[in-house]
Amino acid sequence: MSNPVIKQSAIRNISFGDNVVVVEPVNIYECKIGNNTFIGPFVEIQKGVVIGNNCKIQSHAFICELVSIGDDCFVSHGAMFINDTFAKGGPALGDKSLWKNTEIGNNVSIGTNATILPVKITDNVVIGAGSVVTKDINESGIYAGNPAKKIR
């Protein structure tokens, strides 16, 4: 029986805009957070992520590497992003050439417990609670379901 390496969640190496509020505990590192953005508790944001101005990243959200989020976006509680689609039948692990990126436009609201695969989502989109977004969304509107489809 061995002793594990124990690391601590932290706020580390972040470029913060003005008037950002963060509620600890969080694990956010090596990313860029815009002006007036709020980050709730129990959130993880990984390196390289870019989040715009006036966003709310609510409790329990997870934002992975290769995600960029525009201005005036709302990422609700428990909403999570993905960069690894298990394309070869399992996790890419070290091989980041298999990872894909996600680009979220401006004024996009992602519902509670929604899951976002690596896609592009245009401006002015609402993703319903509990949805799983599997394809690009090029048209503004309201999308919901698993897989998410346009409902209005």
Added chain:
Amino acid sequence: MSNPVIKQSAIRNISFGDNVVVVEPVNIYECKIGNNTFIGPFVEIQKGVVIGNNCKIQSHAFICELVSIGDDCFVSHGAMFINDTFAKGGPALGDKSLWKNTEIGNNVSIGTNATILPVKITDNVVIGAGSVVTKDINESGIYAGNPAKKIR
């Protein structure tokens, strides 16, 4: 580059009944928790929430403003509530007149990773794991799916 305002999750201004157990870290504030109720780790409960007696609020649950929960209820891991349905195509932000309330009866069990939109749920109801509840539930029974429907 600025410094963010860093706040800490806490247990703050709560009316606790007898024999409540809480496992930190949690972020729970300005709410009312009944007798013999358990609250697991990584839970957020917001202001104004009322939770009855003999309930279990499991890890990773999120209970928002305008939710009331009766006695003998079970809110499983990762189950989350919603008060803002993005009715105007995005979050209500400061305009709480757009928020809606949720009333959960007695002996209601909400499954793991379920998502509850603002609805009324009567007594003696089971919500299956991973369900998304979008409408009032006026009849006792077992409901599951996205959107949740009565299955038994």
Added chain:
Amino acid sequence: MSNPVIKQSAIRNISFGDNVVVVEPVNIYECKIGNNTFIGPFVEIQKGVVIGNNCKIQSHAFICELVSIGDDCFVSHGAMFINDTFAKGGPALGDKSLWKNTEIGNNVSIGTNATILPVKITDNVVIGAGSVVTKDINESGIYAGNPAKKIR
């Protein structure tokens, strides 16, 4: 108004293999973790759980009592397990004779926000993001949806 009993999440009474990394805060106790396994922040792993070698248990995952996981498995962010199916119309509470176990084979990858009811999953399986697995999976392949079905 009473004072609650406040407990702290912890790393407690665990049999760790070699080269395990854990990112706190976590609540993991009385379980067995194999060599080279990673455990991210905001994770709960309950007593009696066995996790093999070379696994990744990502942030916000929840692994309950009566779950065993093989080698080379990936439990993604927000993925959660269940041992109590509310078989009698509500939680079993103290009556663990109503709980059921879950056995995950080797090289199984469970997607983000997926929910796993008490089942057996064979080796070399991928569970898509946001899926709800309600039945045993005896054949290798890729499964997704609510309820999860084989897609490839």
